[in-house]
Amino acid sequence: xxxxxxxxxxxxxxxxxxxxxxxxxSYSFNLVNNSNKNxxxxxxxxxxxxxxxxxxxxxxxxxxxxxxxxxxxxMLIDGAQANKKDIIINYIKELGYxxxxxxxxxxxxxxxxxxxxxxxxxxxxxxxxxxxxxxxxKTYENLLKAIINKxxxxxxxxSNLKMIExxxxxxxxxxxxxESYQNLNNYSAVIQISYYERKFLFMADAEKESExxxxxxxxxxxxxxxxxxxxxxxxxxxxxxxKPEYAIISVAKDNSYNHPSLKVIxxxxxxxxxxxxxxxxxxxxIKTNGIDLNIKTTKER
Numbered sequence: 001x002x003x004x005x006x007x008x009x010x011x012x013x014x015x016x017x018x019x020x021x022x023x024x025x026s027y028s029f030n031l032v033n034n035s036n037k038n039x040x041x042x043x044x045x046x047x048x049x050x051x052x053x054x055x056x057x058x059x060x061x062x063x064x065x066x067x068x069x070x071x072x073x074x075m076l077i078d079g080a081q082a083n084k085k086d087i088i089i090n091y092i093k094e095l096g097y098x099x100x101x102x103x104x105x106x107x108x109x110x111x112x113x114x115x116x117x118x119x120x121x122x123x124x125x126x127x128x129x130x131x132x133x134x135x136x137x138k139t140y141e142n143l144l145k146a147i148i149n150k151x152x153x154x155x156x157x158x159s160n161l162k163m164i165e166x167x168x169x170x171x172x173x174x175x176x177x178x179e180s181y182q183n184l185n186n187y188s189a190v191i192q193i194s195y196y197e198r199k200f201l202f203m204a205d206a207e208k209e210s211e212x213x214x215x216x217x218x219x220x221x222x223x224x225x226x227x228x229x230x231x232x233x234x235x236x237x238x239x240x241x242x243k244p245e246y247a248i249i250s251v252a253k254d255n256s257y258n259h260p261s262l263k264v265i266x267x268x269x270x271x272x273x274x275x276x277x278x279x280x281x282x283x284x285x286i287k288t289n290g291i292d293l294n295i296k297t298t299k300e301r
Contacts, residue, residue, distance in 0.1 A: 052169075052195045056224065056276075056284040057091060058298065059084040061252035061259070062111035065202065065224065066092055070169055070195060070290075073101040073126075077191060077202055082114035082139065089115075089122050091283075101126035102163060105143065106189040106204035108135035117146040125150060129157040131176055133187040157189035168290065170194045175206060177213045185227060186210045192220070196290025200224075201242065203233065211238040221293065222246045222286055225268070229260020229277075234267055243271045245293070246286070253279040 053068040062080030066088075069075060074097055079088060092100070100123045105113045108130075120128075120143075128147060134140065147154060159177040164170060175190035188204035199219060203211075203226035211226070211233065220242050226233030229249040247268040249260045265275050276284050282299030 051287050051289055052193070052198075052200075053285065053287045054200060054222070055091070056248050056250060056278060056286075057088060058278040058283045059087060059250070061228065061255045061257070062114070063106070063204065063224075063228075063250045064088055064112075064115070066095075067193075068095070069101075069164075069171075071164070071166070074099065075102040075104070075171075076100050076119065077104045078106050078112040078204065079115035079119055081111050082118070085115035085118040089119060092119075092123070097123070099124040099126065103128045104157065104189055104191065105130045106157070106202075107131055107184060107187045108133065108137065108140045108143075109184065109205065110137065110139045112204065113143055114139055117142045120146040120150055120152070125152060127155055128152050129155045129163070129173075129189065131157045131187045131189050132179065133184065135184075168196050174214055174218075175210050177210075181209065183207060183209065185232070188226075190214070192218075195288060198222075198288045198290055198293070200286075201244075203227075205233075207232045208235050208238075211235055214238070214241075216241065218242060220244045222248065223273075225249045225260070225264070227259075228255075228257070229264050230257070231261040231264055234264045236267060239267045239271055244268070244273045246295070247273040247275045248284055249275065249277045251277055251279050255279075 050070040052070050055066040057064045057066060059080035062084060063078040064080040065077040067075040103125055105116055157173050159174050162170065162172040171191065171193050173189055174192050176187050181187055185205040185207050186209045188206040188210060190204060190206050191202040193200040198221050201220035201223040203224055205227040207227060218241050221244055223242055223244045225247050228251045251259045268275050278284065280299065280301055281297040285296040287294040
């Protein structure tokens with residue numbers, strides 16, 4: 001029998017190696033959930049190149065989330081306490097960013113805005129959003145000075161304000177819905193992000209009053225639980241509406257507030273949510289291509 005030329009054998013080997021490489025890559029994403037839902041299979045490959053990544057930073061008894069958006073922009077939701085500034089600044093720099101396109105100060109409590117002065121001074125800032133409420137604290141005054149010195153203008157965070165609205169990618173504020181509240185926590189800017197089939201909800205410190213004002217059809221795959229898991233938030237009615245796959249609680253170990261409430265944890269678990277906590281899991285990173293969720297934590301329980 002006539003032997004095949006060597007170049008044909010070489011081509012076959014290259015093809016086989018290529019197939020192996022593609023298969024290997026398809027498993028490297030460590031998919032947690034495989035729900036293709038309504039998106040066509042051929043579109044799925046494109047989505048892997050356009051991820052939404054949310055970093056729920058381990059900043060103790062405070063809040064700070066850094067987001068890498070699928071449109072190649074970035075967002076920071078809150079800045080924790082002032083003594084956490086180096087953690088936040090270094091984390092963002094290590095990801096390779098010198099600009100934050102959107103900064104959101106959800107409400108003027110120190111454990112949410114403490115580091116924002118230093119962050120604004122360090123990075124190139126696109127837009128800053130804050131609810132229409134002020135504070136007499138030195139932390140708040142320092143934040144305003146930093147904003148003025150950077151020649152930035154504050155945009156009012158309020159319900160029905162859409163920051164980004166593309167066909168398959170939306171970011172909007174769904175609270176606060178009123179101009180006046182007795183409790184400062186209820187001024188919290190609540191943010192909803194939709195990316196194809198996935199929804200993320202960021203509750204800041206919004207409590208029962210704010211939760212009751214949100215739409216009845218509110219849903220989320222991932223929620224940043226309100227007020228560090230306090231029992232002033234996460235009412236049974238609200239939990240039953242949202243029914244997330246993951247409930248993230250930003251909280252310090254052995255904090256003086258006894259956060260999170262065990263009853264709150266049990267509520268989220270009762271609707272099928274897996275509860276992740278920064279005090280136990282460290283920084284929590286959730287990546288999605290609009291279909292699947294990939295979860296990483298920096299600590300092991």
